[in-house]
Amino acid sequence: MNAITDLAAAEQPSPASAPILSVNGLRVSYGRIEAVRGVDLAVGAGEFVGIIGSNGAGKTSLLRAVTGVLKPVGGSVRFDGADTTGLKSHAMVARGLAMVPEGRMVFADQSVRDNLVLGAFSRIGQDRAGVEADIARMIGLFPRLGERIDQQAGTLSGGEQQMLAIARGLLSRPKLLVIDELSLGLAPKILDMLFPVLTQLNREGLSILLVEQMASYALAVTHRTYVMENGRVLFDGESKALAGDDRVLDAYLGRRGKH
Ligand SMILES: Nc1ncnc2c1ncn2[C@@H]1O[C@H](COP(=O)(O)OP(=O)(O)OP(=O)(O)O)[C@@H](O)[C@H]1O
Ligand SMILES: [Mg+2]
Structure with missing residues (x-):
């Protein structure tokens, strides 16, 4: 049995619901470089959505503008019923949007525990017991983090750092994890261990927007996928259908130049 397809959200219909995130005509520029040139995208409440595309397609820039790391030069972002275009990332986190950035960005010289606590910075003063309960839940999800709770995050393996980055994001109790x-x-x-955890979180109600180079994984675990270039x-659709789509097979699943 294949561990990915076994736990695939793609096996289930996309939950029909009002979008928790909708992006319209979004544009991002770095000086004269136009990284994002008018993107429309939506994530339904409870949906698991993927974005795939080649290097430099603008995936990270799109996420940065959605999560408030940088300001878009055009278009709009609506999150959880409000216009959040141009809001800074701390304001987005407070509204329930958490980001696991490219390269993980854990605080290398801080302990695993302190990294987790930092994920809950907005409520640590008022809700110590709740934060401790959430840390215990993260250790349940990722037992390796529990074994290394007092270790400096910089000493963790790449996989463990990714677990910590996800857990830290979840400590803000997001509605949407990016x-x-x-x-x-x-x-x-x-x-094969990390993707099923995301599927489990999604089944528990978390909306997820995932940028992923490994198109085969993204198409296996998500409900819908957008293809950027x-x-x-370029196009979007149900992940299950796109997994058999010639345009995706040729460009992203290694069939390029074989016919
Ligand atoms: N800080 C920056 N300053 C100038 N140009 C940038 C900056 N960040 C990204 N770019 C450019 O914007 C375009 C989109 O880059 P982006 O990182 O968003 O793509 P990506 O799809 O995430 O790529 P990758 O798959 O390599 O992560 C690229 O041409 C890139 O060179
Ligand atoms: Mg990127």
Whole structure:
């Protein structure tokens, strides 16, 4: 039995619901470089959505503008019923949007526990017991973090750092978790463990937007997928259908140049 397809959200219909996130005509520029050139995208409440696309397609730039790390130069972002265009990332976290950034960005010289506590910075003063309960839940989800709770985060393996980055994001109790390149530099064995955790979180009600280089994983675990190229969405659709779509097979699943 295949561990990925066994736990795939793609096996289930996408939950029909009002979007928790809707992005319209979004544009991001770095000086004269137009990284995102008018992107429309939506994530339904409870949905698991993927974005795939080649290097430099604008995936990270899109996520940065959605999560408030940088300001879009055009278009709009609506999150959880409000216009959040241009809001800073701390304000987005407070509204229930957490980001696991490309490269994980854990605080290397701080302990695993302190990294987790930092994920809950907005409520640590008022809700110590709740934060401790959430840390215990994260250890249940990722037992390896429990074994290394007092270790400096910089000493963790790449896979363990990714677990910590996800757990830290969850400590803010998000409604939508945004993840940039879950698989980057990680062995298939670790991925076969991490992806099912995301599926489990999604089944418990968490909405997830995942940027992923490994198209086969993204298409296996998500309900819907957007394909980006050159700052634009080329097409999108149910992940199950896209997994058999010639355009995706040719460009992203290793069939390029074989016919
Ligand atoms: N800080 C920056 N300053 C200038 N240009 C940038 C900056 N960040 C990204 N770019 C450019 O914007 C475009 C989109 O980059 P982005 O990182 O969003 O793509 P990506 O799809 O995430 O790529 P990858 O798969 O390599 O992570 C690229 O042409 C890139 O060179
Ligand atoms: Mg990127």
